[in-house]
Structure formats: C-alpha cells, structure tokens
Amino acid sequence: MAKLTYSTDEILADHSYAKPHVEAGYTLHGGFDAGGKYISPRTLNRWPAINAWSEALKARGHALIDSSQQLMAHGSFPNVAQQSLLLDLGLGQTLWDSLSVTGVVEARGKMLATAEAPDFQPVVVEDISQTATGHLNKGLLRAHGLDEGGDGVLGGHDAMWFAVRDMLFGKQAYPHAEVPESLSKPDAGRLIPQLPPDHERWILLLMNVLMIEVRAENFFNFCTTVMRDPRNFRDRRDVAMHAADLVDRIRQDEAPHVGYLAVVISELRSFTFKTVDGKQIKGAAFIDPVWRGMVQWHSVTNVEWDRTERRKEFQQMFDKRGNGAELMRQFENLGQKEAA
Numbered sequence: 632m633a634k635l636t637y638s639t640d641e642i643l644a645d646h647s648y649a650k651p652h653v654e655a656g657y658t659l660h661g662g663f664d665a666g667g668k669y670i671s672p673r674t675l676n677r678w679p680a681i682n683a684w685s686e687a688l689k690a691r692g693h694a695l696i697d698s699s700q701q702l703m704a705h706g707s708f709p710n711v712a713q714q715s716l717l718l719d720l721g722l723g724q725t726l727w728d729s730l731s732v733t734g735v736v737e738a739r740g741k742m743l744a745t746a747e748a749p750d751f752q753p754v755v756v757e758d759i760s761q762t763a764t765g766h767l768n769k770g771l772l773r774a775h776g777l778d779e780g781g782d783g784v785l786g787g788h789d790a791m792w793f794a795v796r797d798m799l800f801g802k803q804a805y806p807h808a809e810v811p812e813s814l815s816k817p818d819a820g821r822l823i824p825q826l827p828p829d830h831e832r833w834i835l836l837l838m839n840v841l842m843i844e845v846r847a848e849n850f851f852n853f854c855t856t857v858m859r860d861p862r863n864f865r866d867r868r869d870v871a872m873h874a875a876d877l878v879d880r881i882r883q884d885e886a887p888h889v890g891y892l893a894v895v896i897s898e899l900r901s902f903t904f905k906t907v908d909g910k911q912i913k914g915a916a917f918i919d920p921v922w923r924g925m926v927q928w929h930s931v932t933n934v935e936w937d938r939t940e941r942r943k944e945f946q947q948m949f950d951k952r953g954n955g956a957e958l959m960r961q962f963e964n965l966g967q968k969e970a971a
C-alpha cells in the first residue's frame with residue numbers, strides 16, 4: 632500500500648542535487664542530477680504523494696477531473712506565425728509584455744506559501760487525513776507558493792521569467808508592462824451556499840488557480856515554439872534556444888501544481904459534505920456546476936474578451952507604422968491559416 636500520509640517537511644523535501652540551478656547570475660530553485668537532467672524543487676516526496684492520492688481516489692471508484700489542454704477551446708493569440716510576423720516587424724513589445732506579466736503574476740502566487748486554507752474535515756463526513764485535501768496546509772500550498780515566488784534565497788518562477796525575457800530582448804528593452812489586477816473569474820456572489828463562506832472562497836480560489844495553471848501551460852507551448860523557431864531571434868539563436876530550455880524547466884515545475892489541484896478538486900467531488908443547515912450532500916452536486924462555470928470563463932469567455940482587447944492593441948501598433956490596414960490583413964491571414 633502506497634504511503635498516503637506525509638509531514639510538511641516530507642512534502643517540502645528536495646532531491647539531493649548534483650549541480651545547483653544557476654542562470655545569468657541568479658541562483659534558482661531546483662537543480663540537476665549527475666546526468667545533467669533538471670529536477671524540480673520540492674518534488675522528492677511531493678510527486679509520489681500526488682500520484683498515491685490520485686491512485687487512492689481512483690481505487691475508491693472516482694475519476695480524476697480533466698485538467699489537460701483539451702479544456703482550452705482556443706489556441707494562443709497571437710499564434711506562432713503571427714508572433715513571427717510581429718518580431719520581423721520589430722514589434723517585440725507585446726511578447727516582452729506577456730513575459731513581464733507572467734513573471735509578476737507568478738510572483739503573486741507566492742501568497743500561497745503563507746496562506747492557510749480552512750480545515751475541510753469539519754465539513755466532510757469521510758476521514759480526509761490520507762488525501763491531498765488533508766495536506767493543503769501540510770506543505771502543498773507552501774511548496775506551490777515557494778515554487779512561484781522563490782524562498783528568499785533561491786529564485787522561483789518570477790525570477791526565471793524575467794531571466795527568459797532579458798535573455799531574449801536585453802534588460803529594459805521596453806518600458807514596464809501594465810499588469811492586470813487579477814486573473815481570476817470575477818466574484819459572482821455565493822455559488823456554494825451549502826458550505827461556510829470561507830470553504831466556498833477556498834474552493835473557488837483553488838479552481839481559479841488550477842485554470843490559471845492550465846492557461847499558463849498554453850502560453851508555455853507558445854513560448855517554446857516561438858523561441859525554437861529558427862526564423863525568430865535570428866541574431867541570437869543560442870540564447871533563444873537556451874531561454875526555451877528555461878521555460879521547459881518552469882513547465883516541469885508547474886506539473887505538480889496542476890497535479891495536486893486536480894486531485895483536490897476531484898476529491899472534493901467524491902466527498903460527502905455536511906451542509907450549514909445540517910444536511911448531507913455529495914460534493915459532485917455542487918462542485919460540478921461551479922467547475923464547469925470556471926472552465927467556461929477561463930477557456931472561452933475571458934479568452935475571447937482578451938482577444939478582442941489585444942486585437943485593438945495590434946491594430947494601433949500597425950496603424951502607427953502607416954500601413955495599418957495592409958499589416959492587419961497579413962496578420963489576420965496568418966490567424967486564418969491556423970484556424971483552417
């Protein structure tokens with residue numbers, strides 16, 4: 632029987648690395664094994680734990696929710712060909728902005744390192760001590776937050792994205808990007824009145840973070856394809872290839888985030904809850920509609936709104952060059968090709 636109960640120290644434990652992770656003068660989290668393979672931070676026991684909880688859930692007869700790229704209805708915008716056109720035209724700023732915003736948003740994720748979720752045991756009938764949900768405050772949230780924002784000594788994803796950006800464009804190539812206040816689905820009032828407000832708030836927070844991670848994965852694929860395309864960054868191919876490797880390391884670090892969050896949401900579906908008015912209800916009854924709404928907002932509603940806004944931004948950039956209509960036509964053409 633696989634181990635299902637872990638201490639905080641076990642969840643946070645690192646592998647013993649053969650070589651530290653250093654890039655562009657930054658000492659970063661994670662490290663390398665003797666063969667030079669990158670190993671993500673705090674995954675010595677965290678990955679085996681996530682896998683064990685996931686298997687235990689399935690053994691109890693429950694499915695794991697889909698947290699794959701299948702959830703994303705749209706590809707990236709701009710797409711890879713459109714991004715190449717922008718870079719060709721010397722319009723690298725939107726990519727610079729996206730990399731900056733990603734770095735700032737990752738840094739905000741550090742709040743998870745000190746956040747405390749409410750104890751779910753009082754509202755759940757089953758014993759949750761051997762589940763991922765029962766370990767949120769036993770290292771899972773802490774490990775997640777430290778991965779995103781660093782531990783104060785070793786840099787995390789924020790530092791890694793800024794390193795990627797500076798490698799590709801040079802430090803301070805463009806002015807500071809405007810960073811949106813929140814990437815979460817706007818508050819729509821009580822969605823789970825059966826539970827205390829704090830439990831509802833945390834379920835929504837975990838769902839939002841999971842979808843933000845799924846959307847990030849979409850952006851990672853876009854980034855590495857753009858960087859590895861020999862037509863882009865032609866005067867610094869080595870640097871661009873190396874930056875893509877760094878993005879792949881971040882992607883590898885993100886996988887346990889998607890992993891544990893998907894297990895937690897799936898476990899919540901599987902539990903029997905004690906409602907505030909003294910009844911019992913299956914988690915799936917309220918989790919499923921709320922999760923569907925969350926996926927729809929992140930994968931369609933917000934993506935489409937974002938496309939419209941960014942399209943205006945591109946139009947303005949093209950107009951400034953004097954041949955806006957022609958450039959927009961070329962740009963749209965590249966978009967159609969992908970859709971076909």
Ligand SMILES: [Fe+2]
Nearest residue numbers: 737779788885
């Ligand atoms: Fe991250």
Ligand SMILES: [Fe+2]
Nearest residue numbers: 779844885888
């Ligand atoms: Fe993450």
